[in-house]
Amino acid sequence: MQPIIQVRGLEKTYASGFQALKGIDLDIRRGEIFALLGPNGAGKTTLISIVCGIVRASAGTVTVDGHDIVTDWRAARSLIGLVPQELTTEAFESVWATVSFSRGLFGKPPNPALIERILRDLSLWEKKDSKVMALSGGMKRRVMIAKALSHEPRILFLDEPTAGVDVELRRGMWEMIGRLRESGVTIILTTHYIEEAEEMADTVGVISGGRIILVEKKAALMEQLGQRQLTLQLQSPLPAIPAELSNYPLTLSADGRELVYRFDSQHEHTGIATLLRRLGDHGIDFTNLRTEESSLEEIFVSLVRERV
Amino acid sequence: MTAAINLHAIKAIYLFELARTWRTLFQSIAGPVISTSLYFIVFGAAIGSRFTAVEGVSYGAFLVPGLVMMSVLTESVSNASFGIYMPRYSGTIYEVLSAPISAFETVVGYVGAAATKSIILGTLILLTARLFVDFSIAHPFWMVAFLVLTSVTFSLLGFILGIWADGWEKLQIVPLLIVTPLAFLGGSFYSISMLPPFWQKVTLFNPVVYLVSGFRWSFYGTADVPVALSLAMTALFLVICLGVVWWIFRTGYKLKN
Ligand SMILES: Nc1ncnc2c1ncn2[C@@H]1O[C@H](COP(=O)(O)OP(=O)(O)OP(=O)(O)O)[C@@H](O)[C@H]1O
Ligand SMILES: [Mg+2]
Numbered sequence: 001m002q003p004i005i006q007v008r009g010l011e012k013t014y015a016s017g018f019q020a021l022k023g024i025d026l027d028i029r030r031g032e033i034f035a036l037l038g039p040n041g042a043g044k045t046t047l048i049s050i051v052c053g054i055v056r057a058s059a060g061t062v063t064v065d066g067h068d069i070v071t072d073w074r075a076a077r078s079l080i081g082l083v084p085q086e087l088t089t090e091a092f093e094s095v096w097a098t099v100s101f102s103r104g105l106f107g108k109p110p111n112p113a114l115i116e117r118i119l120r121d122l123s124l125w126e127k128k129d130s131k132v133m134a135l136s137g138g139m140k141r142r143v144m145i146a147k148a149l150s151h152e153p154r155i156l157f158l159d160e161p162t163a164g165v166d167v168e169l170r171r172g173m174w175e176m177i178g179r180l181r182e183s184g185v186t187i188i189l190t191t192h193y194i195e196e197a198e199e200m201a202d203t204v205g206v207i208s209g210g211r212i213i214l215v216e217k218k219a220a221l222m223e224q225l226g227q228r229q230l231t232l233q234l235q236s237p238l239p240a241i242p243a244e245l246s247n248y249p250l251t252l253s254a255d256g257r258e259l260v261y262r263f264d265s266q267h268e269h270t271g272i273a274t275l276l277r278r279l280g281d282h283g284i285d286f287t288n289l290r291t292e293e294s295s296l297e298e299i300f301v302s303l304v305r306e307r308v
Numbered sequence: 309m310t311a312a313i314n315l316h317a318i319k320a321i322y323l324f325e326l327a328r329t330w331r332t333l334f335q336s337i338a339g340p341v342i343s344t345s346l347y348f349i350v351f352g353a354a355i356g357s358r359f360t361a362v363e364g365v366s367y368g369a370f371l372v373p374g375l376v377m378m379s380v381l382t383e384s385v386s387n388a389s390f391g392i393y394m395p396r397y398s399g400t401i402y403e404v405l406s407a408p409i410s411a412f413e414t415v416v417g418y419v420g421a422a423a424t425k426s427i428i429l430g431t432l433i434l435l436t437a438r439l440f441v442d443f444s445i446a447h448p449f450w451m452v453a454f455l456v457l458t459s460v461t462f463s464l465l466g467f468i469l470g471i472w473a474d475g476w477e478k479l480q481i482v483p484l485l486i487v488t489p490l491a492f493l494g495g496s497f498y499s500i501s502m503l504p505p506f507w508q509k510v511t512l513f514n515p516v517v518y519l520v521s522g523f524r525w526s527f528y529g530t531a532d533v534p535v536a537l538s539l540a541m542t543a544l545f546l547v548i549c550l551g552v553v554w555w556i557f558r559t560g561y562k563l564k565n
Contacts, residue, residue, distance in 0.1 A: 052406040056560060074314075077408040088399030092331060097324075104320025105407040147403070 002066065003027035004155060004186050005051065010060035012046050012210075020046040022210040024060070028188060028203075033181055035201035036190045043210045044190040045085055048157050052082045064155065078106060081153030083144050085160050085190075091133035095124055098132060099146045106151035118146050121176055123169070138165045145173075149180075156180065158189040162196060174200055230261040230272060232279075233288040242282050248275055259286075317409040321417025322424075325391050329425050336387070337429055340379045344433045347375055348440040351497065362499050363530045368441035372434070373524040374496025380430045380455065381462040381516065385487050388422035388466025393479055396471070401563070411557030419463045426459035443527060450535075451526035457542050458519050464549035471556055471563065495520045500532045515545055 005028040012021040020043045028034050038044050049055035051062050062069045064076040090098050119125045122142040162170045206214040237256035251260045263270045329336045362370045395401040445451050473479040494516025500508050522538025525531035
């Protein structure tokens with residue numbers, strides 16, 4: 001199936017001369033949740049802003065459901081809802097008015113029942129008549145989500161949706177995003193919370209220094225995640241790994257004091273028990289042991305570091 | 309399917325902007341109405357009674373069209389500039405930029421709302437003036453035409469100003485240093501034929517002169533400059549403003565980086 005968003009050779013050089021995007025190619029599949037990860041200043045917001053029509057690209061093309069964002073902007077934009085990173089709201093308006101305004105702006109006839117449902121879903125119904133400036137930061141963020149949803153977008157961009165939202169509400173937001181996905185909405189989110197990507201995303205993309213450095217199905221990443229290691233601190237340094245243990249994936253540290261065993265945690269038989277028994281048989285004693293898992297965060301950090 | 313014109317969006321912006329006026333009713337409407345009343349009391353009633361009639365019209369009545377024009381054009385500029393500067397300043401402009409709405413529709417929404425306010429304001433001032441002085445309107449159609457043209461043109465100018473300004477100071481300095489002086493020297497309080505010949509020539513460079521003169525003609529049938537010239541100059545100014553707005557959107561000037 002044709003990807004819902006297709007980015008080709010996208011570049012952006014700001015007026016200051018700074019090149020924020022250096023040739024981005026990216027496909028986003030219809031109906032998936034795509035998590036865009038990357039350090040501060042990687043170009044996430046720039047990329048999103050170009051797709052949404054807020055920033056002009058310096059080179060390259062973007063199509064949204066087959067509509068070019070420049071030549072066929074009206075069709076492209078009416079499919080997209082955007083929750084920007086910055087909290088920007090019409091301070092003096094009521095929640096109800098500002099959300100209804102967004103729906104009109106996107107060319108949709110009024111639909112009070114829909115707006116009510118969105119506000120209830122986001123626990124904002126009690127606040128519908130409050131002025132936006134009288135809300136807390138987390139509530140304002142939810143108002144912005146309500147504005148983006150008010151025109152029933154097929155694609156939703158969430159630029160750090162859960163920044164400044166408390167844990168309980170964050171859970172609620174994840175659930176809501178899950179429900180949206182079930183209704184067929186494609187969701188692209190950026191986040192600094194790795195667990196958020198782990199929890200929700202179907203696909204994870206990593207961007208750094210204006211380049212996409214990885215796009216991978218989360219399942220594939222999780223396989224890498226499944227790799228764990230067991231580190232044994234030895235009582236006395238070992239000159240070399242005994243030949244009898246050579247069929248185990250073991251590595252010995254340079255000082256001979258640490259033995260590292262890699263295993264697959266998804267596997268039923270991790271082989272830890274037999275390994276420990278065999279070590280005992282060889283009189284290799286240890287003072288301490290620990291297991292580590294490579295998290296998405298670790299993969300992410302090492303990837304980004306490699307490139308810099 | 310996507311419509312050729314996003315009428316819902318125009319309506320949303322238009323009503324949103326009018327709602328803003330409603331919230332700040334006092335500043336937007338009551339303020340100018342009160343200050344104009346003060347002009348009438350001071351110039352029309354107190355001092356005006358000592359002035360002779362200008363071109364066969366009592367001084368109080370002579371003042372009416374000029375004062376209406378003055379309020380309409382200063383308020384158009386300030387309303388429209390504020391209307392577009394505010395979302396730029398607060399960042400909410402992102403929504404308009406990301407919406408399926410064309411430059412033309414955006415301008416119709418914002419400028420239409422600002423011009424509507426000015427027309428309402430002008431009408432209210434006329435009604436207020438009626439309490440102080442007696443006046444007649446010789447050419448009602450042209451009176452309305454000049455009022456609408458001026459409101460739209462100066463709302464466009466305000467819109468341009470609101471996009472150009474990158475601080476509150478700039479937003480206020482243009483009305484203060486350019487619009488208000490031109491409005492005051494635009495013949496609201498006097499007929500330019502009362503000026504020495506040299507200043508009469510200088511005054512002809514002031515676009516406001518043409519507006520006030522044309523507007524006054526629609527009331528009393530007399531004018532400083534031929535009414536056709538007034539109309540042509542107003543139209544010219546409108547076209548210039550439209551051209552600048554078109555250029556702004558085509559280039560994304562100060563709107564998109
Ligand atoms: N208007 C601008 N003018 C000049 N440079 C800009 C502008 N906006 C962003 N940049 C630069 O472009 C780079 C990418 O910025 P961007 O906002 O896209 O990063 P980001 O990945 O969203 O970061 P964060 O995680 O902090 O939100 C940064 O180095 C930033 O300084
Ligand atoms: Mg960002």
